[in-house]
Amino acid sequence: MIIAPSILSADFANLGRDVEMVNLSQADWFHIDVMDGVFVPNISFGFPVIKAIQKYAQKPLDVHLMIVDPDRYIGAVRDCGAEIMNIHQEASTHLHRSIQAIKAAGMKAGVTLNPATPLVMIEEVIEDADVIMLMGVNPGFGGQSFIKGTIEKMRRLREMVSHLDNPPLLEIDGGVNATTAPLLRDAGADVLVAGSYVFSSSDPTATISSLKQL
Numbered sequence: 001m002i003i004a005p006s007i008l009s010a011d012f013a014n015l016g017r018d019v020e021m022v023n024l025s026q027a028d029w030f031h032i033d034v035m036d037g038v039f040v041p042n043i044s045f046g047f048p049v050i051k052a053i054q055k056y057a058q059k060p061l062d063v064h065l066m067i068v069d070p071d072r073y074i075g076a077v078r079d080c081g082a083e084i085m086n087i088h089q090e091a092s093t094h095l096h097r098s099i100q101a102i103k104a105a106g107m108k109a110g111v112t113l114n115p116a117t118p119l120v121m122i123e124e125v126i127e128d129a130d131v132i133m134l135m136g137v138n139p140g141f142g143g144q145s146f147i148k149g150t151i152e153k154m155r156r157l158r159e160m161v162s163h164l165d166n167p168p169l170l171e172i173d174g175g176v177n178a179t180t181a182p183l184l185r186d187a188g189a190d191v192l193v194a195g196s197y198v199f200s201s202s203d204p205t206a207t208i209s210s211l212k213q214l
C-alpha cells in the first residue's frame with residue numbers, strides 16, 4: 001500500500017514540522033490539495049505554499065487540483081516539483097488532451113472522480129492515466145464521513161483495470177480511517193490518502209505506520 005498523508009489537515013503554522021514528520025514516517029507520498037473556491041466550495045492554498053513544502057519534502061508530491069480549467073496550471077504544477085498531477089474528470093473538457101499534456105510536462109497523470117461521477121466517464125482514457133483516484137467524500141473539506149458506496153465503486157474499478165498490461169494505480173481520497181482502510185485495500189486500492197485520521201491522531205507517525213502495515 002502507498003500511503004499519502006494529506007497536508008490539508010496539517011498545522012499550517014507548523015508546516016515545516018509536519019513535513020518533517022511525514023519525511024521521517026513510513027508514508028510514501030505527500031498529498032497536496034489545491035482548491036479554488038469555484039470547483040469546490042472552499043479555498044486551500046496555492047503554488048507558493050507547495051513550493052515551500054517541496055523544498056523540504058523528501059517524498060513525491062501528489063498534487064490534487066480541485067479547480068476549474070486545470071490545464072492552465074500544468075506548467076505551474078510542474079514547477080512546484082509535483083510527481084503526480086491529479087485533475088478532476090468533472091473539471092476537464094478534453095480529458096485525453098489534458099492527460100497527454102501533463103505527461104508531456106514530465107509528470108504522472110492522475111484523474112479523479114467525484115462520488116456522483118460514474119466510472120464509465122474515464123473508460124476511454126483508463127489506459128492513458130497513471131493514477132485513477134476515487135473521492136470517498138465530496139471534495140472541499142477534510143474530516144468528512146466516508147460515502148459507503150465507494151467500496152463497491154473501487155471493486156468495480158479494480159475489475160475494469162484487471163485486463164490491462166499496465167494498469168493505473170488506484171487511489172482513494174476522503175474518509176480513510178482504521179475502519180474504511182482495510183475495506184478499501186480488499187476492494188483493490190493501491191494508494192490511501194489520509195488527512196484528518198493522520199493529523200488529528202495523538203501520534204501521526206504511528207497512525208501512518210498502522211495504515212502502512214494493513
Ligand code: DX5
Nearest residue numbers: 006139140143174175195196
Ligand atoms: C478533500 C481533499 C482530501 C482531504 C481528505 O477534498 O481532497 O485530500 O484532505 O481528508 P480526510 O482524510 O480527512 O477525509
Ligand code: ZN
Nearest residue numbers: 031033064173
Ligand atoms: Zn485530496
